[in-house]
Amino acid sequence: MTAELLKRVRDFTAAELIGKDQHFDSLPEQPTAEASRLHAAGLANWWIPQQYGGDGVSLADSVDVVSELAYGDAGFAFSAFLPVLGTLMLQHFGEEELARPALERLASEGGRVAVLGSEEEAGSELVRTATTFRTEGDRLVLTGDKYFSTNTDAADLLMVLARSSDDEADFAVIAVPRDTPGVEMVKRWDLLGVRSTGTYRVRLDDCSVPAAHRLRGNGLRVLEAVLNASRILIAASAVGIARRIRDLSMEYAAAKRLRGAPLAENAVFAGKLGQMEALIDVMRNQCRAAAAELDGVLAAADGGGTGLHRVGTLRSALAAKLYCGQAGWDVASAGSELFGGLGYTQDHPIGKLVRDMRYVAIIEGGEDIMRDLLYARYVLPARKRR
């Protein structure tokens, strides 16, 4: 299936994404027409399990799907795979009556589910989350401000991390339908890259939902568990952007002459591209290994999400995000110099690709956070070292 699926994704990328750099870079309206066409092509939310009517593509295979989509546009890829956060939450931590219809609809209609975690003050320290929920009868009422949230405006369901107003140690993820009164998009961020996404600052003002919309388990652990998936796929988009930079370099080198010979025959150029190729291969293998590890964890999960809870944040996922952010930036930095003066203009897509690449290192935890987690979880406890 993979080879066939991958071909379909590649065809989609070639037909719908390539050559539209300026369009995707223009903060296009959400959802984009191309997102609808991804659904029409039967490719939206490709990872949703078959029991919910989805394609059930593994995360290991999703690495290649994301690499292909990001080859076309990283923001498009990000918007397309980010619902994985919400669907994993629903599947592993949601009550059946909440989860099943939501997942079935996401499979059949190709919509979106968003996650609202980050806040301005808390930054990356989710334990400082200030959004609260309170119980009113059999309902939960949420209030707070969320800083960066992607796909939110066009989503059906918003998965909100909040803290109990009664017990500050009680964190929950609560599913809030987009059309709940009190949900407001305060602003759409004018991002530096991945600009085809819709990323919002959101206000929740006394948003009331049924108590059954609360997911099982500690909200911080729920979020941590599913972040493994998005971090790996963010890392995988670096593979796609890097491949695009490589191919644009080769296109340029075919036409350009240096010292009386084609650039493609220049030894210094060859060395740069050889280095890029190595980094691409290494990035891809790290993403695949991390995704395969997470596939294993998910397969072993008991349905109650307990296994996921126990695993927490995966070493390989942290390493994938950290490493691809760094290696991707190395590729982008090298690329930004390969095209001479032209590469310093909007007439060439490299500027966009460099800006897009930066998201890998920044979104869902910067490099310092990845390093801190790796140290605290996998180096400091001697028995976790390997």
Place this chain on the structure above:
Amino acid sequence: MTAELLKRVRDFTAAELIGKDQHFDSLPEQPTAEASRLHAAGLANWWIPQQYGGDGVSLADSVDVVSELAYGDAGFAFSAFLPVLGTLMLQHFGEEELARPALERLASEGGRVAVLGSEEEAGSELVRTATTFRTEGDRLVLTGDKYFSTNTDAADLLMVLARSSDDEADFAVIAVPRDTPGVEMVKRWDLLGVRSTGTYRVRLDDCSVPAAHRLRGNGLRVLEAVLNASRILIAASAVGIARRIRDLSMEYAAAKRLRGAPLAENAVFAGKLGQMEALIDVMRNQCRAAAAELDGVLAAADGGGTGLHRVGTLRSALAAKLYCGQAGWDVASAGSELFGGLGYTQDHPIGKLVRDMRYVAIIEGGEDIMRDLLYARYVLPARKRR
């Protein structure tokens, strides 16, 4: 004088440049109002010798002037110092009747002189220049296309590198008044950074000028000699941009808290800023050393430019450009991660600063060209090593 001049430049930067990042980033009309105010403040073309009515600021001191201006806006700084190319050409290689009135006017009226070297095919290999001049009586007629040329539209005089249509080994720099029939701005480039400059693709169509507008000496050597100055000052703008990133980081760290303490007290943050501070100091000292060396060469020049010819491209100027491109990019890359998610939006100036910084490595010869020149001129000949 330097301390007083520097204070005036710093005041100008604070009053006229700081806080206008979006304005400068918007491809503003040329010349900008701020450029006129630089002249009004008596600061335009500050290096022109006193014998022509200028301030005669040395290049060593100009390093700090440029660092201050680039702290405000690197594109503004670039536009402001780039005429140094043309004024050095006029002063050292121009006939008195051409040079004196032009230099006096640039000193008193604060206008611009542009240089037109690069071409699409030739890229960085000026020896492949395809723009030609032919002799018609006591006039020279130029025809050709120039790829990247900054300040051109608003300049009074264009210094054009061309090759004789009769003798392909004969290269000349020829002064073409901006209003000469046949001079056409084909397009203004939509650059990735330093967007407050006006950088153009230019067509020259049978542009006829007096024969005395040809500068003395081989045009390639003339250009090479003066490029030392602009390369050093391009490098110096990296110092200014890096200082701005450092100061923005400290502003952010004063307000931001991490793990219950101000970010400014965080050891990892401190280490990053300590590294930045070292790079800033090293970049500045390299620029100053290179500029002082060039000041010495210019002081020893015999007026006919012979000394300049003989020196050719300076090791220290090549090293300044190469190194500041690299260290500046290191600072910009580190900076682009320091501001969390906010730093990935247009709400923060860091995105512009990263794009601006890139110009240091790219404009007037990329890193490979700097390395090749260093090797060919200063490593391969054993007696030149030191």
Place this chain on the structure above:
Amino acid sequence: MTAELLKRVRDFTAAELIGKDQHFDSLPEQPTAEASRLHAAGLANWWIPQQYGGDGVSLADSVDVVSELAYGDAGFAFSAFLPVLGTLMLQHFGEEELARPALERLASEGGRVAVLGSEEEAGSELVRTATTFRTEGDRLVLTGDKYFSTNTDAADLLMVLARSSDDEADFAVIAVPRDTPGVEMVKRWDLLGVRSTGTYRVRLDDCSVPAAHRLRGNGLRVLEAVLNASRILIAASAVGIARRIRDLSMEYAAAKRLRGAPLAENAVFAGKLGQMEALIDVMRNQCRAAAAELDGVLAAADGGGTGLHRVGTLRSALAAKLYCGQAGWDVASAGSELFGGLGYTQDHPIGKLVRDMRYVAIIEGGEDIMRDLLYARYVLPARKRR
């Protein structure tokens, strides 16, 4: 089996290798007593297929075996796995009457087989090989000088790359028993690292062997095919050395205090170790992916080595060697500063580990060669890109 095997290897490392840094660093006599004990522990030549009486451990699993051994001593690991070159040659390209007894003996007696490729003039360009063979009746006679060859003195069989004295396009690998008259160890190299290996400069003077000792196929392709295995395992030793550096760092940090707190709680230290941990994970996954790919190729080989020939040099193996050389050096460079002044003395093993690590980048093709091969084989041919 893997977990049990790995435990045995780990136990062996702890019992026989750890704590003997000075011994291994002293150019010990060959074969070392520890090598004999590896055989006694049933672990020598662990990859030889069961059909020859070996353990048939896959290359993917061998990555972890090598990482464990290199954790103890990289030179020991190198000496132990390097016979994989010769055994793969014998198995896939050797005549049954040559290969079977040789492989069976290597499995049962734990001896060595060496490969003699490099020459002084040819350097990394094997096509310039000057060692020749000529046919005399049903025998081949070899003459020439080989520059770097490891395990040679203690090996039973030497696999020599030579060129026909009659046809300079005809390259062959020929098995020369160690005790053949004319084989002389000219010198043992005083290497900077992996000093527990025996690496020799070798003279072959009219060494006569049966014609059946010539392996099937072009010698250059034979060597290229099997180099995949050793390059991956060289890369895998970087994982082991890096893990050792990490663990020594944590040992040191447990005892050392900085600013009134244990070093292990210092944020800058944590960041460095977190980065190391990521690199270790990425290196290991790249080695495993490359080894799994090679396992697949070997499994599909038709016994005549044709499949191996066709595959040539693997992208993932090149990337593993290049990347682990670089990332390993990053870890070693960081490590060399972690132990303060003590780390700059022979009283601490870090100096040896840094020298050992360097071999990853240098042996069997430096970084430039890896980049060139990646470019020529996998970037330049558009259809090979992925």
Place this chain on the structure above:
Amino acid sequence: MTAELLKRVRDFTAAELIGKDQHFDSLPEQPTAEASRLHAAGLANWWIPQQYGGDGVSLADSVDVVSELAYGDAGFAFSAFLPVLGTLMLQHFGEEELARPALERLASEGGRVAVLGSEEEAGSELVRTATTFRTEGDRLVLTGDKYFSTNTDAADLLMVLARSSDDEADFAVIAVPRDTPGVEMVKRWDLLGVRSTGTYRVRLDDCSVPAAHRLRGNGLRVLEAVLNASRILIAASAVGIARRIRDLSMEYAAAKRLRGAPLAENAVFAGKLGQMEALIDVMRNQCRAAAAELDGVLAAADGGGTGLHRVGTLRSALAAKLYCGQAGWDVASAGSELFGGLGYTQDHPIGKLVRDMRYVAIIEGGEDIMRDLLYARYVLPARKRR
């Protein structure tokens, strides 16, 4: 004078240092015969002011002297310039009756003065110094253990940092003659590089000296002030080692052929050497700028050392040490790969040069300490930024 002096130093290096890599790498007896010949050549302690019978070479000029000596052997250079610590202490903080005869003897006899600062527990935190002094009548009695101290065994005078046994806030530097009873060399360190130095672990056991041997001022500030000089000159030795690596590369490239052409014509090789040349130039200019700044401070000092106290640690000196440690390591790392397999053997000096280079980053404060000082002293206080 400089040109003539420099020529003498260069001649000395060529005659006495070059070609003795193995000798200098062998922990030779102290003082080395070469050190005596440096004095015989009139070059020992070249910076001692003329008022004491010395040559009074500025620190700015000393940068080049050190670069030349380190080109021959970095350990030799380190041993030769390190007495600058003690002579600056004596000159600026010592009582006339102590300082004058000591300085005059160092100028005329070319001996050594050592500094004993570091301790095992304290590491780089001198404020944790545990060596004590107590007052007994008009004498001071010192007791304690010092960890790393260079030149100690062969020195006439040891400048010891100690803390009052009565007042733990009272730190002093006290001059202890080498032959004072109770001074014991516990061990000579077996360093990884700069092995021609004599570096010792020292025990002071009730060493009694006249009270006038205590230098004026707080001992921590005295040491901090003079460390500027040695840090700059340690940085300068990176210039010398890097130049040697460059020249060895060019020697190798003249003889070596790659793909049918001399290596010296290879574009990738050229790029590496061009990069090296830039780094050498930048390192040198940073060292010179820092040294010139320190020369200015010393010239303005009031003789009582007050000016030196006030200045404390210089930004440019910190940046020089940090940067040259990093750039020097980049050059050494690149160099360690340039010579193929031969460069991984003791037959080539590159291994020694890499080990020698490491000292620049480690001795007298590692990279983290430099960054912390830069941040705390020059970034955190807004008025100190520039």
